[in-house]
Amino acid sequence: MSEFYEAMGGADGIRKLVEAFYPKVQEHPLLAPLFPEDIAPVMEKQYMFLTQFFGGPPLFSEQYGHPMMRARHMAFPITPERAEAWLGCMKKALQETGWEPDLQMAVLERLKGPAFHFINSSSN
Numbered sequence: 096m097s098e099f100y101e102a103m104g105g106a107d108g109i110r111k112l113v114e115a116f117y118p119k120v121q122e123h124p125l126l127a128p129l130f131p132e133d134i135a136p137v138m139e140k141q142y143m144f145l146t147q148f149f150g151g152p153p154l155f156s157e158q159y160g161h162p163m164m165r166a167r168h169m170a171f172p173i174t175p176e177r178a179e180a181w182l183g184c185m186k187k188a189l190q191e192t193g194w195e196p197d198l199q200m201a202v203l204e205r206l207k208g209p210a211f212h213f214i215n216s217s218s219n
């Protein structure tokens with residue numbers, strides 16, 4: 096198991112992060128319209144994905160196969176503004192975890208690459 100996953104508090108920590116994150120997404124005017132009203136299944140997938148992304152057990156791949164995350168986002172218009180908004184919600188969620196600021200920053204940095212990589216549209 097990776098040091099990242101351990102430092103984040105393993106399953107409980109990732110759960111907490113995901114639970115802090117989605118209410119912010121649902122309140123964000125640029126992000127909310129992309130998500131279903133019943134956010135629980137999205138939260139569960141994100142929990143599984145972030146677990147493996149940060150070095151925990153490969154929960155997402157076991158259930159859904161290769162992550163192909165950029166492809167899975169192609170159905171949604173991901174603009175630069177939406178990538179920034181997503182990262183902004185994540186930053187706020189991280190602040191609520193109470194983790195060391197260095198850890199918060201490192202987690203956010205690791206998510207920036209994928210977030211910008213998923214951009215597939217120029218108009219919101």
Ligand code: HEM
Pocket residue numbers: 126129130131137140141144145148159164167168171173177178179181206209210211213214
């Ligand atoms: C860049 C801004 C992003 C936007 C606007 C966005 C938006 C979305 C939307 C609309 C969905 C589908 C929700 C549904 O099931 O109807 C989704 C699914 C998902 N997103 Fe994102 N996302 C972004 C970035 C990211 C990043 C950076 C990650 C992780 C590194 C991520 C991980 C996931 C996962 C794991 C799912 C579930 C995939 C599945 O259905 O199998 N997303 N996202």
